[in-house]
Amino acid sequence: MSGKKLTCFDCGQVNRVPYDKLGAGPKCGTCGKGLMSGKVAEVDLATFEKAVRTDDVPLVVDFWAPWCGPCRQMAPQYQAAAQEVKGAVRLVKLNTEAYKNAGAKYRIRGIPTMAAFTNGKERARQSGAMPKAAIVKWVKASV
Numbered sequence: 001m002s003g004k005k006l007t008c009f010d011c012g013q014v015n016r017v018p019y020d021k022l023g024a025g026p027k028c029g030t031c032g033k034g035l036m037s038g039k040v041a042e043v044d045l046a047t048f049e050k051a052v053r054t055d056d057v058p059l060v061v062d063f064w065a066p067w068c069g070p071c072r073q074m075a076p077q078y079q080a081a082a083q084e085v086k087g088a089v090r091l092v093k094l095n096t097e098a099y100k101n102a103g104a105k106y107r108i109r110g111i112p113t114m115a116a117f118t119n120g121k122e123r124a125r126q127s128g129a130m131p132k133a134a135i136v137k138w139v140k141a142s143v
């Protein structure tokens with residue numbers, strides 16, 4: 001069976017999406033939520049790591065925390081960037097306050113920090129808040 005594996009950010013189910021359906025708003029076979037909605041998903045650490053291990057579509061994560069002003073400022077820019085790369089890259093955010101071991105595990109020194117993953121490996125990392133155009137440029141150069 002051909003296609004790309006995509007982890008659902010809502011229920012954690014791994015879906016296999018045929019290539020010709022990737023751009024057609026594929027939905028999770030288990031919960032019905034969109035797999036490539038262009039919306040930034042707030043993920044827990046377990047779902048994030050499953051997606052890193054499993055997914056055939058590049059994944060970008062924003063490590064952030066609610067108390068971080070620059071993180072909150074960047075959030076709408078990050079969301080706009082996710083919409084722009086919809087269908088090619090999935091953008092998620094991980095709350096390092098809620099998942100405290102994530103910061104140590106991924107050696108996060110400051111937030112916001114974005115990291116790009118393809119085929120189970122981290123390919124690039126960028127710290128500091130950026131506007132949408134710069135995020136899109138970095139994402140495209142990193143995956």
Ligand SMILES: [Zn+2]
Nearest residue numbers: 008011028031
């Ligand atoms: Zn689902």
